[in-house]
Amino acid sequence: MTTRVLVVDDQYLIRAGIVGLLQATDGMTVVGEAGDGEEAVAQAARLRPDVILMDIRMPRMNGIDAARRILADDTEEAGPPPRILMLTTFDLDEYVYRALRAGASGFLLKDTGPKRLLAAVAAVAGGDALFAPSVTRRLVEAFTRTSAPGEPVPVGRRPEIDQLTARETEVLRLAGTGRSNAEIAERLFISEATVKTHLNRTMAKLDLTSRAQAVVLAYETGLVAPGGGGPHAP
Incomplete structure (x- = not known):
């Protein structure tokens, strides 16, 4: 199966x-290119890629706003939404946290080597939203201490968390760490398939588009505390 990339x-x-x-790699094909966020939104709607490699800082419309628009405009009738992998110059870029909140599946440094870039695209295309969970955790911890520029971080539990079962809440908390x-499967003595089912149900209930958003929500609602675990964690 070929992964279609914008x-x-x-x-x-x-x-x-x-x-x-990407073009030189078996199983991947580039269906389009864009030089700014506005063009990316138009191309995504027209080409329906599986994965979008999206720069964060661009003219006319930045990558965060473009990602938010692309995912907001997506409909079930059009098929699964694209997975968006953000490209950034710095591993703690001030905009990365906002990108994850917008629904991006993860991020890559622009100086990432070819093998890692290809592995990340393949992982995201296969549904693994976070190919490096520990990296994303560091980002979330950094930006929940001091909110992202222009976008304050809410504090405290959200009412929608109460929709989750006890097991779904625990899986969300562990994903957030x-x-x-x-x-998670090893810790809870369940199968990986069951963990994935719990996460999928959690994301559906909370109207989340990626695991990255689930991690962010775990911090914002207090399930996980920056620098440590949640209220029930070691």
Whole structure:
């Protein structure tokens, strides 16, 4: 099965390099390119890619707003929404947290090596929203201490959390601490498939589009405390 990728970056040489790498890889094809957020939104609607590699800082419309628009405009009739992998220059870029809140599946540094980039695209295409949960956890911890610029972080439980069963809440909390599905399964003495089922049900109930958003929500609602676990955690 071929993974269809849209590459979005305002720097031509970087975009061309990523496109060349993907096109030379079996099982991946580049269906389009875009140089800014507005073009990305239009291309995503027209081309229906499986994965979008999206630069964060671009003219006209930045990658965060573009990601939010793309995911908000998606409908069930059109099929599964694209997985969005953000591209950033710094591993603690001030906008990464906002990108995860917008529904991005994860992020990559622009100086990431070819093998890791390809592995990340493949993982995201396969439904693994966070190919490196511990990295995302560090980001969330950093930006829940001091809210992202222009976007204050709410504090305290949200009423919708009460929709979750006790087991769904526990799985969400463990996911928020950066544990993988395998680690959660081992801790709770259940199968990985059951963990995935709980996470999928949680995301559906809370209207989340990615596991990254679930991790962010775990912090924002107090299930997980920055720098440590939640109220029931070691």
